[in-house]
Amino acid sequence: MLPEPKNFIEEFIVEDIRAGKVPGKVHTRLPPEPNGWLHIGHAKNIFVNAGTAERFGGLCNLRFDDTNPTKEDQEFVDAIMADIHWLGYDWNGGLFFGSMYFDQCYELAEKLIQQGDAYVCDLSQQQIKEYRGTLTAPGTDSPFRNRPVEENLDLFRRMRAGEFPGGARVLRAKIDMASPNINMRDPALYRILHVPHHQTGDKWCIYPMYDFAHPIQDAIEEITHSMCSMEYEDHRPLYDWVVEKCGFAHRPRQIEYARLNITRTVMSKRYLRSLVENGLVSGWDDPRMPTLAGMRRRGYTPEAIRDFIDRAGVAKANSVVDAALLEHCVREDLGRKATRTMAVLRPLKVVLTNWPKDKTEAMDMENHPDRPELGTRTVPFGRELWIERDDFMEDPPKKFFRLFPGGEVRLKSAYIIRCDEAIKDESGEVTELRCTVDLDTRSGSAGAERKVKGTLHWLPKHAAVPAEFRLYDYMLKDESVAEGGDEIESEDAASAKRDYISEFNHDSIEVLKGFIEPSRADAKLGDTFQFLRQGYYCKDVDSSAEMAVFNRTVSLKDSFAKAVRV
RNA sequence: UGGGGUGUCGCCAAGCGGUAAGGCACGGGACUUUGACUCCCGCAUUCGCAGGUUCGAUUCCUGCCACCCCAGCCA
Numbered sequence: 001m002l003p004e005p006k007n008f009i010e011e012f013i014v015e016d017i018r019a020g021k022v023p024g025k026v027h028t029r030l031p032p033e034p035n036g037w038l039h040i041g042h043a044k045n046i047f048v049n050a051g052t053a054e055r056f057g058g059l060c061n062l063r064f065d066d067t068n069p070t071k072e073d074q075e076f077v078d079a080i081m082a083d084i085h086w087l088g089y090d091w092n093g094g095l096f097f098g099s100m101y102f103d104q105c106y107e108l109a110e111k112l113i114q115q116g117d118a119y120v121c122d123l124s125q126q127q128i129k130e131y132r133g134t135l136t137a138p139g140t141d142s143p144f145r146n147r148p149v150e151e152n153l154d155l156f157r158r159m160r161a162g163e164f165p166g167g168a169r170v171l172r173a174k175i176d177m178a179s180p181n182i183n184m185r186d187p188a189l190y191r192i193l194h195v196p197h198h199q200t201g202d203k204w205c206i207y208p209m210y211d212f213a214h215p216i217q218d219a220i221e222e223i224t225h226s227m228c229s230m231e232y233e234d235h236r237p238l239y240d241w242v243v244e245k246c247g248f249a250h251r252p253r254q255i256e257y258a259r260l261n262i263t264r265t266v267m268s269k270r271y272l273r274s275l276v277e278n279g280l281v282s283g284w285d286d287p288r289m290p291t292l293a294g295m296r297r298r299g300y301t302p303e304a305i306r307d308f309i310d311r312a313g314v315a316k317a318n319s320v321v322d323a324a325l326l327e328h329c330v331r332e333d334l335g336r337k338a339t340r341t342m343a344v345l346r347p348l349k350v351v352l353t354n355w356p357k358d359k360t361e362a363m364d365m366e367n368h369p370d371r372p373e374l375g376t377r378t379v380p381f382g383r384e385l386w387i388e389r390d391d392f393m394e395d396p397p398k399k400f401f402r403l404f405p406g407g408e409v410r411l412k413s414a415y416i417i418r419c420d421e422a423i424k425d426e427s428g429e430v431t432e433l434r435c436t437v438d439l440d441t442r443s444g445s446a447g448a449e450r451k452v453k454g455t456l457h458w459l460p461k462h463a464a465v466p467a468e469f470r471l472y473d474y475m476l477k478d479e480s481v482a483e484g485g486d487e488i489e490s491e492d493a494a495s496a497k498r499d500y501i502s503e504f505n506h507d508s509i510e511v512l513k514g515f516i517e518p519s520r521a522d523a524k525l526g527d528t529f530q531f532l533r534q535g536y537y538c539k540d541v542d543s544s545a546e547m548a549v550f551n552r553t554v555s556l557k558d559s560f561a562k563a564v565r566v
Numbered sequence: 567u568g569g570g571g572u573g574u575c576g577c578c579a580a581g582c583g584g585u586a587a588g589g590c591a592c593g594g595g596a597c598u599u600u601g602a603c604u605c606c607c608g609c610a611u612u613c614g615c616a617g618g619u620u621c622g623a624u625u626c627c628u629g630c631c632a633c634c635c636c637a638g639c640c641a
Binding site: 006133170191210318412 | 568
């Protein structure tokens with residue numbers, strides 16, 4: 001039973017299956033290069049490859065694309081595997097490394113040489129560039145293009161044996177130097193790199209290029225559909241050329257789609273890496289990072305991220321998805337599952353003048369408004385309380401529902417109070433509110449029926465747990481900066497990004513000294529709460545810190561907190 | 567000015583010749599012990615532009631225009 005195609009990729013797959021081109025199961029692959037941690041953009045790739053295989057009841061391999069040892073590292077393969085699992089995906093087709101196929105790639109390279117489809121070129125990098133021609137002018141053949149097969153073979157074997165220094169020669173495909181598609185102008189297949197590899201150690205000093213290795217890997221693993229981003233569309237003829245010249249009976253199909261862009265978000269490994277390397281963030285999993293690990297620490301759930309990718313859609317047009325959609329997805333998910341709690345970020349003292357000095361009462365509060373099974377907790381209530389500073393205004397505008405002199409408000413799950421007087425210091429700042437409680441309005445009692453327009457969250461002064469909050473932006477503020485890729489770019493965009501990086505780690509942080517409910521002081525790791533009017537709050541699952549997302553995003557570590565404001 | 571790709575509501579995105587889905591955002595209303603949440607209702611006579619074919623075109627043809635990608639021994 002085929003699923004109803006939900007995008008053009010699935011339509012292609014359904015067509016292929018109906019046409020009998022997929023004898024077995026749909027088989028895809030996830031080909032991350034282990035040169036950084038996964039970010040939200042990679043989630044789309046995972047969604048498209050692993051997710052599509054899943055929907056078709058097929059298989060997905062995880063294959064690290066590790067053909068360039070100069071920028072890859074074991075640290076990244078470990079982190080990537082953990083993040084894929086966290087997102088809720090798996091590699092039911094198996095775990096592979098591109099480097100596992102180095103022997104086969106080498107053999108196939110010799111095969112191409114023997115067929116007269118590849119040659120060793122002694123031109124320097126600069127010369128190759130010159131010979132390649134331009135977008136409008138055809139290239140010219142390398143003087144080494146028609147080397148005899150035996151000489152090519154000998155040279156290639158000596159390249160492998162380490163007889164030449166790095167960069168001295170390359171193996172090139174012999175295709176067409178006049179092709180309008182520059183990727184077909186005798187692209188490099190193998191280069192000399194005297195660099196140890198994190199998987200193969202010192203075994204090799206020549207490494208295959210992506211364009212040569214990837215189709216071979218896909219063919220060997222019998223991948224049926226190989227989904228990648230749009231910039232590889234021009235490489236597809238080369239991909240097909242390699243599969244054909246190598247003589248594979250199995251022909252994988254490459255399908256391209258547009259990569260994910262989100263407003264105000266830098267989706268460039270190059271810049272994320274520079275933040276890490278320059279110490280501007282604590283690491284790839286810094287809560288401010290748009291990496292999956294960073295987002296996890298901020299409280300984003302894998303369900304929310306997957307839902308976001310799903311709703312953003314998969315198509316070929318490049319687009320920038322509004323970050324508001326991401327925020328909506330997390331709110332929706334957390335709103336469903338997060339228990340509620342109270343926190344006061346900017347405290348303002350309230351004294352209930354008609355409440356006995358040492359009297360306290362335990363107020364019951366539900367942990368979730370729509371899920372009674374999540375139980376209740378109690379919060380002590382007393383004469384002195386903290387409320388949010390923003391919840392009081394001395395001169396309220398017309399439709400202000402919260403507290404003001406002479407006004408009444410309900411304290412969530414407690415009593416209705418009236419503000420009698422605002423006490424100020426010499427500078428005129430309000431330092432304390434004198435209020436009276438309507439003792440007949442305790443939550444749950446008959447008198448609680450009385451309605452007032454506003455309801456506030458609060459904390460008992462004697463039992464509130466001090467907490468320091470930090471609010472800051474993790475995303476770009478400048479739209480123009482956020483949309484570039486990591487390719488060669490204009491000086492303007494580059495300098496804008498540099499500005500962003502230099503501003504990244506400090507300025508937008510606001511430190512607040514507030515309080516949190518005593519009942520939540522020792523919450524378990526991974527617990528998530530909703531607090532305030534529209535914020536969510538959660539335990540950082542990777543450390544002992546707590547934090548939250550949305551309008552008020554907060555974390556606590558002991559009595560020291562970090563937070564993110566979106 | 568070579569080649570490839572894309573242009574449908576503020577942002578995504580369906581649509582595959584029969585008279586413009588859906589989501590986010592936004593606006594209005596209901597509900598509410600947090601102005602949140604939830605719930606209703608509204609939101610493209612129009613599909614980059616111009617011609618053409620057709621009874622009929624967002625869908626087919628032609629020509630323009632705009633944007634993105636390609637000249638790494640990166641992936």
